[in-house]
Amino acid sequence: MTTKLLFALLLPNAPDHLLGDLEEEAAANGPLWLLRHTLTAAYHQTQLLETAAATAFLLALPLTLALELRRYSLTLIYFRESANFTAESLTTLTLLAATLAALQVRSLPNPRLAIIAATISTAAIAHITNAPQILTAATLLGGSLATLQRKRTQP
Amino acid sequence: MPKGDALGGFEQLVLLALAHLGDNAYGVSIRQEIAARTGRDVNIGAVYATLDRLETKGLTRSRTGEPTSLRGGRSKRYFELTAEGARALEESVRAIESMIRGLNWGELG
Numbered sequence: 001m002t003t004k005l006l007f008a009l010l011l012p013n014a015p016d017h018l019l020g021d022l023e024e025e026a027a028a029n030g031p032l033w034l035l036r037h038t039l040t041a042a043y044h045q046t047q048l049l050e051t052a053a054a055t056a057f058l059l060a061l062p063l064t065l066a067l068e069l070r071r072y073s074l075t076l077i078y079f080r081e082s083a084n085f086t087a088e089s090l091t092t093l094t095l096l097a098a099t100l101a102a103l104q105v106r107s108l109p110n111p112r113l114a115i116i117a118a119t120i121s122t123a124a125i126a127h128i129t130n131a132p133q134i135l136t137a138a139t140l141l142g143g144s145l146a147t148l149q150r151k152r153t154q155p
Numbered sequence: 156m157p158k159g160d161a162l163g164g165f166e167q168l169v170l171l172a173l174a175h176l177g178d179n180a181y182g183v184s185i186r187q188e189i190a191a192r193t194g195r196d197v198n199i200g201a202v203y204a205t206l207d208r209l210e211t212k213g214l215t216r217s218r219t220g221e222p223t224s225l226r227g228g229r230s231k232r233y234f235e236l237t238a239e240g241a242r243a244l245e246e247s248v249r250a251i252e253s254m255i256r257g258l259n260w261g262e263l264g
Binding site for chain 1: 201203
């Protein structure tokens with residue numbers, strides 16, 4: 001299950017034989033070996049941007065939860081009612097929004113539709129969490145750049 | 156082989172691994188063969204990037220094997236040298252041998 005999730009996040013378009021090789025060797029070498037070699041394989045598969053986004057997603061999700069649980073336990077106010085963001089939570093939220101945007105840009109076949117969807121979802125996140133709307137503009141820009149990058153690296 | 160298509164160092168290692176492995180040359184065995192003989196921790200992604208480049212140059216060819224349960228039901232991709240690949244490898248190795256000849260390792264560095 002963990003292996004499938006790792007492959008889906010880091011090597012979404014990788015050929016079957018590469019995933020099979022990683023799975024075959026992981027049985028003898030363990031999960032850390034698999035993580036390291038999957039990350040490096042993603043780099044070699046020219047999915048650097050997507051790897052960065054997916055890695056950020058893997059880190060950002062637990063970090064966001066931990067930060068917001070801590071904030072909740074300290075202040076006993078709901079997340080959406082607080083407009084005063086700490087630098088850490090804003091950075092994490094930005095990473096999360098950017099990662100969701102990158103995943104949508106990657107998974108939806110039509111690039112324009114993907115950028116529109118990513119922009120709308122980020123606007124919704126910013127609205128719900130009271131985060132600055134500049135995130136939405138950043139997503140629009142990031143999504144467009146990611147699409148251009150993909151066009152350059154994938155024939 | 157055109158001048159600009161000279162084999163790189165890692166390309167040589169991959170082609171030599173194919174030559175050693177014969178019919179059993181696929182991602183895992185190639186990676187392990189290079190690691191065992193050179194002591195380098197080679198990444199499978201780097202091996203496939205190189206194999207794809209070599210196949211584009213016409214120096215290797217590949218075929219898909221049967222899926223196995225050990226690999227989550229995924230197939231292996233077997234590689235072999237083409238005649239042109241074997242020639243390019245031989246030329247490349249001879250060039251290195253020629254450059255090495257006459258060197259006194261004790262006097263270097």
